[in-house]
Amino acid sequence: MFGRRRGDDGPRASVRELLPYLFPKKGLLTAAIVLSVLGAAFALAQPVLVQEVIARVEDTQPLEWLPWLLVVIVIVGALSDGFQHFLLQVLGEHVVLLTRRTLVARMLRLPISEFDARRVGDLVSRVGSDTTLLRAVLTQGLVESIGGVLTLVGAIVAMLLIDPLLLGLTVLVLAVAIAAMLVVMPLLSRASGKAQEQVGHLTSALERAISAVRTVRAAGATEREVEGIGARAGDAFHAGVRVARISAFVVPILGVAVNVSFLVVLGVGGLRVATGEIVISQLVGFLLFLFLMVMPLGQLAGALAAVSVALGALGRIQEIARLPSEADADAVTALTVRPGAPMVAFEDVSFAYPAADDERVVLEGISFEVPAGSRTALVGPSGAGKSTTFALVERFYDVTGGRVMVGGVDVREVDRDSLRERIGYVEQDAPVLAGTLRENLRLGAPEASDEQLLAALDAVNLGSLVSRSSTGLGAEVGEGGVLLSGGERQRLAIARALLAATPILLLDESTANLDARNEAALKAALDVASEGRTTLVIAHRLATVVDADQIVVLDGGQVLATGTHEELLESSPLYRELAAHQLLAPERPTVVE
Incomplete structure (x- = not known):
């Protein structure tokens, strides 16, 4: 009934996969189980004492200590129980x-490719709402059911x-109700998984x-986004209503069975009392034990419902947990640079x-050292494959050829962490994390002192950021660095x-994103920072980059030319065209015949 599956209703987990999540604190679990057993014993003792009190009253015998014991x-x-x-x-x-x-x-x-294929909001939903549903398995489900089962067995005996x-008549009525509930539970399980999936879609859309609220408003798309997200919310609502509709069958079934x-x-029973049997x-x-028997049946029904919902949520959690991480396939060897080897080399990559979808080749047979x-510069038109080369150096992806x-390896x-410890990477969109200047600067250097942070900011002409706020390095940069300009975000990432x-x-x-003044200042800072670095x-x-030691010209995923600025002006038509557009190539004299 609860086997793992995946279909239109999303991933499902099995009960066996759920059990390891129930044992994070064995001491607490043991204590809860012991209290559950004691609770069952106390509950079963009450009808016995009440029956004895009534029997003594009928026989006009003294009650003695029985009422106090019952209390x-x-x-x-x-x-x-509390x-x-x-x-x-x-x-x-x-x-x-x-x-x-x-x-x-x-x-x-996770590998970077997984983030390329998945929505961030859906991943956040799995950490938030899906994990919360596992709590119900304990608070409303399995552990309480242990005491409930003991109470049920004791009451039946x-x-x-x-x-x-x-007893036979009672069991016959309840058996019909239980059979009906077992038919409903698989439907509830699938509906719960679908509801969680819709919540994930809603979170992703929101x-x-x-994250792009400025773009949305500038494009006049606010109302369309509101309608689209509202539609997602409606889908989640309808999925939740379907869960409620199905689960609503459980309560009436059990209630009718209890009343009957x-x-x-x-x-x-009244007839049998009248006949003296x-x-x-x-x-x-018997009536008191009947109520005791019904209560654990309700607990078991609640446990089944909680497990049904939790398995849907756990399926989404396990879908991520089963994915291989970068480290799963990593080599454990630390990077050791071989003397005399090029620091970075591409060999027929x-x-x-x-x-x-079309498996379009981004790079094809490129080689350079x-x-x-x-200092090596990579230039070329957009889509030439320049940023992809950096992703391969960082091992965000591995080459296909x-x-x-x-360092000659x-x-x-080599281990990814060992590799990345040697590489400083400033991405194209220069991401800035929500938080303070200090937190952003210490992302790759957690032990850096405030003096070192200030020196790094001065090196990229960002010293004014510190004096702009009374909190200094504690100044907030906003979500995604929204309180900074584009150029400031880039320079902060470089710092x-x-x-x-x-x-x-x-x-x-x-x-x-830099103006001419800051570009010149940053270029001077990079000249200093590049000393002794590759x-x-x-x-x-x-x-x-005109003064780079070499310039590699890329286009269409291939290396067209390699050389210095002056050499490429002579040998590479594409480079000469790029330079001419930026007024860096001398005009060729017009030949008058």
């Missing part, structure tokens, strides 16, 4: 905490001893709109993004890379 059992049982509820709530929070930590650790280690005929059982026992105390005791301590070498043969002091520096379009720069502004 003590009721009070102790209530305290036991403490058990507290333990289960705490245990449930531990389950959610463990699951969230495990899921976040897995998500942040006691009822059998009192009157087998009444995250997309919020009570009426049957009252009617038949049982006494009134036995009938009262070909690459196609795995998520591309970057000597240690040199050829080799990428760092194939990057696929972050400079602080890491890595031997290799990758700068992807690092001057795209630097690879991607730039559309050739003025920033």
